[in-house]
Amino acid sequence: MKKNLFVLTLFMFVFANAQNKFRETPKLTTEDLKSERSSKFTDAPAEVLFKSSHFLIDYNGHMYQKVSRRVKVYNKDNAAEYLSHEIALYDNKRDPPETLSELKAFTYNYENGDIVPTKIPRDERYKSKEDKNYTVTKFTFPNVKNGSVVEYSYIIKTPFLGSTPKILIEEAIPVRYSEFVLDTPTILAYTINYSGTLSPSQRIVEEKPMFGKPYQTYRFAFENIAPFQNEKYVLNNTNYRTGLMAELNSSMIDNKFTSYAISWSDIRKRLYEHSNFGLELKKLNSVKDVLPSEIKTIPVALERADAILKFVQKDFTWNGERSVFTDRGIKNLLSAKVGNSAEINLLLTQLLQDAGLKAEPVVLATVDQGTLLSYAPSISKLNYVIAAVYVNGKNHLLDATQKQSEIDMISPDALNYSGFIMTPKEAVEINMRYPYRSKTILSVDAIMNPDGTFGGNFKDRDTKLYAMMVNSRYNSDKAGFASSYKDTYKFPITNLKQGVQGNNDFETSFDFTSDSFVDAIGSKLVFNPLLFLYSQNHNFDQKEPRKAPLEFYSAYDRTKKVTITIPDNFEFQNVPKSKKFRTDDNALQYSYVVTQNGNKLTVETTVSIDDSVYPKEYYPAFVQIFNNITKQEAQVVTVVKK
Incomplete structure (x- = not known):
């Protein structure tokens, strides 16, 4: 933006006057401090009482973001993310860096009939260099108890007028009031990008004079917002939260029109x-x-x-x-x-x-x-x-x-x-979606001993995109990756091997022993033929109506193959029967195939998901199929002496 068109003076006075045109931060009351739970969402560990993101652009080419936020804490042990805060400032080493000012942060408690504030001391604010472009100021609220109210406010000055940060309206806890405000000179035109499903309780878009100059104002206010529940099988839940951001699309300076992003x-x-x-x-x-x-x-x-x-x-x-x-x-x-x-x-x-x-x-x-x-x-x-x-x-x-x-x-x-x-x-x-199918193949080759204990070998192999994803996790933390298997399977594991194979598949393998797979009922040995690959539950367990589509990184096949060999003087009884089921359009298929050859039994199950994204309307079908899968895989087999 052209410099020195108009310089705002007495900035704090100006910002206060601009803020007064809208809703001011409400006065903290004893009722707020004495309340023990949210009136509408009684299980919430905390509740946002007020939050505001107010963007003001001056005629000197600066944007000021004033942030105000007040949170009531009901259960501090479950509200950790609201008891500290981080403020990131950007510096590209070419333009003037972003700066932070007017940072105030307090914890309020109700003690002996009075509201008692505790201010965060300046020496308890920490500044860290996250990378070459970002410096982050961090602080934690002191003296927080169940019932406390925590509050902060600050102003960020930035020379980057291209867009505002995206302001999320919905949070994991209830929000009583939230607003997004943009005041911009009319020589700058912004597009308000809106996401989510909530409608504002108040919406103002108007042109009016401010500070003796023509301004365009955008204001969106929301009230009594329910907690946003993250859903499983979503790549980025934030895509489905209500939020707003403004992006510069054109300017008219000195009678010269410049378009930045109309298309x-x-x-x-x-x-x-x-x-x-x-x-x-x-x-x-x-x-x-x-x-x-x-x-x-x-x-x-x-x-x-x-x-x-x-x-x-x-x-x-x-x-x-x-x-x-x-x-x-x-x-x-x-x-x-x-x-x-x-x-x-x-x-x-x-x-x-x-x-x-x-x-x-x-x-x-x-x-x-x-x-x-x-x-x-x-x-x-x-x-x-x-x-x-x-x-x-x-x-x-x-x-x-x-x-x-x-x-x-x-x-x-x-x-x-x-x-x-x-x-x-x-x-x-x-x-941009991945066009091919990835596979996960879990295979167990197990031998049952006469006393009902087991020993054998396990392999977990991933192909294509899944192999690349698993290898990335492995390389980022090899010790933690290995521990995840030891933490998942509660039996002795030896000879653990992990890594990329010659065909770019990623494989984990180990040998195992266990005395916990079998229940002895009289002379009979009863166990699930899927052994430790059987799960009593599945992840399609959402009770509320689905909001987001089901998003997978890839279409996939997930196969579990377990081969069990029993001693020659034992035999199988009550062997489960093979079964298949699918959705009407074959988008989701499942097979449970049982093969017996003398003292060797093989159970192979395969779940096939034919696409990487499904509309939310498919969710009930996934629930039904996986309920049936869980029941099918709960079947047991009996082994007795001949």
Whole structure:
């Protein structure tokens, strides 16, 4: 924004006057402090009494975010996330950094008929450097008891006017009142992006003078909000919480109109004009001698693309930073061999182009950023880049940040419904969901001893996308990954082995012994033939109506195969029968297959999910199928001496 158009003075007075136009922070009452539970949600461990996010933009190119929040604590042991707070400030080392001011935080208790405040001392606020761009101020409320009220307020000043943070209205606890307010000079036009299902109790959008200048005001207020319940099988529950954010779409300064993001084509233009995106892509001369000639001359296009992907995976390493823009540039990446997601995958795009392939960058928002919407263009949500190569009439996705990725198997964090291929001429929406099927195969080869104890071997194998996901968890914490198996299975485990196999599957295996699988009833030995792979419950147990679709990273098959060998002088009785069931459209299928060969019994079950996303209306079908699965797998077998 052009500087020195108009300078706001006496800022705190101005902000107070602006706030007075709306609802002021209510006075803390003895009734608030004396209350022992929420009047509407009696089991809630805490309740938000008031929260406000008020954004004010001045004519000097600054945005001020005033945050106010007051929370009543009913059960402090179950309300830990509300007893501390973190404030992140951004500094890109080019623009003026974000700054924090007017931080106030108190704990209030009701003692001897009086409201007694406890202020957080300045020396108990901690500032930490999270990475090169973010500094975080942290504090914890002191003297919190059941019945306390905790409250904080502060102001963040930022030069970044492109968008506001997304303000979530719904929380895990009830909220009595929440508001989002934006006051902006009329020379700036913002789009209010709205998510969720709640309707505001008050909504004001109006133009009026403020501080002697024309302003546009947006205000959304919500009251008596129920706790938001996270649902299982959702990649990012925040996508379905009510929330608001404002994004700059145009400006009119000195009678010059500038459009920033009216369409995805506008965003494409901005990206291609950006020195850390489009101008980097144009530097093809810098990569002409990077690829070995034997890769460039591979005759089959998709095999050539695969070889280039493997080359980048081998020679370059992702530093873990996500961005749609390069940081130090591709030239630096070529020498340092380490870079952010944009540098790695823009280089991949250039190398594909250099090898004669039709390749373009794909920009997207990772799962934790929220879903991109075709009707709500947003450059501020973009934080990741991959490559698309067009072969035989089809776009294939490639992501070299992941060492184990393959063509069309990109980082799970990028599987976020839609991305946009940004060509030099157009922006094209593309489906980001994983197109293939992954498998999990759990196999047990067990021998029953005459005394009813068992010994054997277990293998847990994952394929395709699941293998990459499991390997990522394994590499991030190998000791913790191993412990998770020992904590899950409460019997002696030996010879534990874990790792990627030659075909890129990931496998965990171990030997086991146990004396807890069998119940002896007289002379009979009774046990579940699935042994420790049997589960009494399943995760499709939601009682409330489903709000979100069912989201899986991949269509999948989950197979459990248990083979049990008993001594020659024993025999099986009451062997369960095979059974299959499915939904009418075959979207969800299950089989329970029993095979007996003398003293050897094999039970193999398979759950098949044919898609990675299902509408919420499918949830009752999943409940019904998995109820039947649990009953089917509860069957037992009897072993007796001949």
